[in-house]
Amino acid sequence: MVAVTRDVVIIGGGMAGLAAAWRLRHRDVVLLEAGDRLGGRMRSDARGEFWLNYGAHLFPGPGSLVDGMARECGLDTVPVTGSMMGIAVGSTLLDHGRVETYPLRLPLSVRDRITFARAGVKVQRAVARYHRLEQRYDFEDDRTFGEFLGPLPPAVRDIFSCAAHRATAELDELSAGCGIGLFALVWGGKGSLIARNLLGGSGTLPMALGRELGERARTGCRVRAIRADGADLVVEHDGGEIRAHQVIVAAQAPHAAPLVASVAERAAAALSQLTYGAFLTVAVETRETTAMPYDDVYAMATPGRVFDMFTNQAHALRREGPRRPGGSLMLFAGARGAAALMSESDELIVERFLDELHELYPHTRDVIAGATVHRWELGNVYARPGRSRLQPALVGPLGAHENLHLAGDYFAELGNIEAAARTGLAAAERVDTRTSEATHA
Ligand SMILES: Cc1cc2nc3c(=O)[nH]c(=O)nc-3n(C[C@H](O)[C@H](O)[C@H](O)COP(=O)(O)OP(=O)(O)OC[C@H]3O[C@@H](n4cnc5c(N)ncnc54)[C@H](O)[C@@H]3O)c2cc1C
Structure with missing residues (x-):
């Protein structure tokens, strides 16, 4: 027996579901999140002045929707001022200078330098084309990024693979358009979507939104099915059922697909074809009392290592005043390597990551205060060739009564x-x- 009919039920409490709930907070809205906390792939824990970060860490700048929501909650973002395009190959660490100079400065053979420089120019030209487009879904959608780059010697391939792992994909998986989009994002500088850090850690935004939403946002409440009932929808969850005039499904595509199948079959089929890759993160707390060689570095690509990226999460607190003792790093691996390592124990993962961290920065050897592993099986969604053909089935109101809506980063x-x-x-x-139309009808 379903008693009241809600205006809207939102399924999933990641950024997509929270943005929807925030916009609809003046309505009779309820958000149901399966996990024990809000935020989905945005997650961090406070550690004194610092924070340990496990998921999304780079925020968009002023004028963006996320920045606006953070401000409305009284939170502040700061620009990342340290190097974001560092790269470490073997014992050579480049954390300053233009990326165009990397082929000359990395320990590569003359032949590899030439191939690397040529591939880099090809990507740069494609990024320029990408920026000129308004509609990007079908850009370079008919081949993989690996095919776009062409044959590469192993040392150069390692570098581009490491970049692709940031999209949780291998070079032979993601579309050329997605690979080019990734470089556009990373090279985007201050105006890009990944230019800032949230003070206090990225998890403070979902926490603040959750506090404001109060009882409208419920955690520990997995939705099992959605069924049509007349012009309404009934949402079946762990604790019972809720009837709603409209439903927004903001779960990751593999979770959303079975939920929407009985109401929007075509959308379910499209959702089940979207591709995700794994991320494996290790958040490292350090206790140094003196400056570290990475104090001016935010992110460094580490091709050929067990992790693909070194990031310095304490960087936002190093901008002014005396250097605070201690620090917070996040190391992460993406794609197949991450998926394979994920089944190992936390101890083994930490040991492997820390061994390589110490090789990269020997100063870290005696200052590790703790390390926490986080496994993201659905780490990120990336486009495979042919992705653009799925888009029409996902867009707009769905179902016979146009009362089902999808939201999520997979758009x-x-x-x-x-x-x-x-x-x-x-x-x-x-x-x-x-x-509003229904109320005034
Ligand atoms: C390690 C890592 C680093 C990243 N770095 C960045 C970055 O620096 N900058 C950036 O912009 N992005 C980054 N991302 C990507 C970013 O985190 C995601 O794109 C974004 O958070 C996705 O939000 P979402 O709401 O679409 O999905 P999610 O955050 O995955 O939320 C979906 C929610 O739905 C819930 N759910 C699923 N099924 C059900 C169900 N049946 N019932 C109820 N609830 C359900 C899930 O529990 C989850 O909370 C990163 C991701 C990871 C993992």
Whole structure:
């Protein structure tokens, strides 16, 4: 027996679902999140002045939706001022200077330098084309990024593979357009979607939104099915059922697909074809009392290592005043290597990551205070060739009564928090308009 009928139920409490709930907070809304906390792939824990980060860490700048939501909650982001395009190959660490000079400065053979420089120029030209486009879904959608780059010697291939792992994919998996989009994002500088850090850690935003939403956001509440009932929808969850005029499904695509199947079959089929790769992160707490060689570095690609990226999460606190003792790093691996290592124990993962961290920065040897592993099986969504053909089935109101809406980072060719939030907002605006029309009818 289903008692009241809600205006809207939102399924999933990641950035997409939270942005939708935030926009609809003046309505009769309830958000159901399966996990024990809000935020999905945004997650961090406070450690004194520092924070340990496990998921998304780079925020978009002022004028973005996410930045606006953070400000509304009284939170502040700061620009990342340290190097974001460092690279370490063997014992050579490059953390300053233009990327165009890397082929000359890395320990590569003359032949490899030439191939690397040529591939780099090819990507740069494609990024320029990418920036000129308004519609990007079908850009370079018919071949893989590996095919776009062409044959590469192993040392150069390692470098581009490491970059692709940031999209949780291998070179022979992601589309050329997605690979080019990834470089556009990383080279985007201050105006890009990944230019800032949230003071206090990225998890403070979902926590603050959750506090404001109060009882409208429920955790530990997995949705099992959605069924149509007349012009309404009934959401079956662990604790019972809720009837709603409209539903926004903001779960990751593999979870969303079975939920929407009985109401929007074509969308379910498209959702089940979207591709995700794994991320494995190790958050490292350090206790040094003196400056570290990476104090001016935010992110460093580490091709050929067990982790693909070294990041310095304490960087946001190093901008002014005396250097605070201690620190927080996040090391992460993406794609097949991450998926394979994930089944190992935390102890083994930590040991392997820390061994390589010490090789990279020997100063870290005696200062490790703790290390926490986080496994993201659905780490990020990336476009495979042919991805653009799935888009029409996902867009707009769905179902016979046009009362089902999808939101999630998978609408973008590469997942990010701003894309996720915008899809939540777009779904919420459709819901809001229909709710107003129904109220005034
Ligand atoms: C290690 C890592 C680093 C990243 N770095 C960045 C970065 O620096 N910048 C950036 O912009 N992006 C980054 N990303 C990507 C970013 O985190 C995601 O694109 C974004 O957070 C996705 O938001 P979402 O709401 O679409 O999905 P999610 O955050 O995955 O939220 C979906 C939610 O739905 C819930 N759910 C699933 N099924 C059900 C169900 N049946 N019932 C109820 N709830 C359900 C899940 O528990 C989850 O909480 C990173 C991701 C990872 C993992």
